[in-house]
Amino acid sequence: NAGVTQTPKFRILKIGQSMTLQCAQDMNHNYMYWYRQDPGMGLKLIYYSVGAGITDKGEVPNGYNVSRSTTEDFPLRLELAAPSQTSVYFCASSLTGALDTEAFFGQGTRLTVV
Amino acid sequence: QKEVEQNSGPLSVPEGAIASLNCTYSDRGSQSFFWYRQYSGKSPELIMSIYSNGDKEDGRFTAQLNKASQYVSLLIRDSQPSDSATYLCAVKPPLFAGNNRKLIWGLGTSLAVNP
Numbered sequence: 001n002a003g004v005t006q007t008p009k010f011r012i013l014k015i016g017q018s019m020t021l022q023c024a025q026d027m028n029h030n031y032m033y034w035y036r037q038d039p040g041m042g043l044k045l046i047y048y049s050v051g052a053g054i055t056d057k058g059e060v061p062n063g064y065n066v067s068r069s070t071t072e073d074f075p076l077r078l079e080l081a082a083p084s085q086t087s088v089y090f091c092a093s094s095l096t097g098a099l100d101t102e103a104f105f106g107q108g109t110r111l112t113v114v
Numbered sequence: 115q116k117e118v119e120q121n122s123g124p125l126s127v128p129e130g131a132i133a134s135l136n137c138t139y140s141d142r143g144s145q146s147f148f149w150y151r152q153y154s155g156k157s158p159e160l161i162m163s164i165y166s167n168g169d170k171e172d173g174r175f176t177a178q179l180n181k182a183s184q185y186v187s188l189l190i191r192d193s194q195p196s197d198s199a200t201y202l203c204a205v206k207p208p209l210f211a212g213n214n215r216k217l218i219w220g221l222g223t224s225l226a227v228n229p
Contacts, residue, residue, distance in 0.1 A: 048216055102163060
């Protein structure tokens, strides 16, 4: 059971380039999330999804896009990368919105925009 | 704006001591509370969850919840250097909040356990 898998682990982008961060989970979780974490800071929610075909904005969605065509996959697209998007990105999933939901995290993607 | 607040630390304790980490939240109707541990350069991992007032113990960890005072704490007994990490408090808003599909995160408290 792999859990939540993110790729790539590291990436350097030039300003203006685009890329997609991949996230896949094999736990049949309905809920998936994308967070970013800047050094010494907490987690900020970018986008989340409550099921295939349904996505919604979090706290900091500008400059990002997501899609959820399957239960397993939740890619995050960065268009026109900017230095402000330098961060560590975490994908997470949880089973449902029920009382005892915990979030399982991927290992993170460290992105640098230069 | 729903908030979860934690002291950023660093909290420094000697090995073998009790580390006490605190978290307050603003949404009175919140029902689910989680403590995650994050080692430097790693992803968060769940260590404790608590839903009812009182104490919940799991090994060296005890979570304490007081809904009337709107705080949740984490005690780590017999602290070890391997407990050195950032501890994140997360709170799930109530069902009637309209958007309880995501956790509200504190900024985390950095704990250093000194040998």
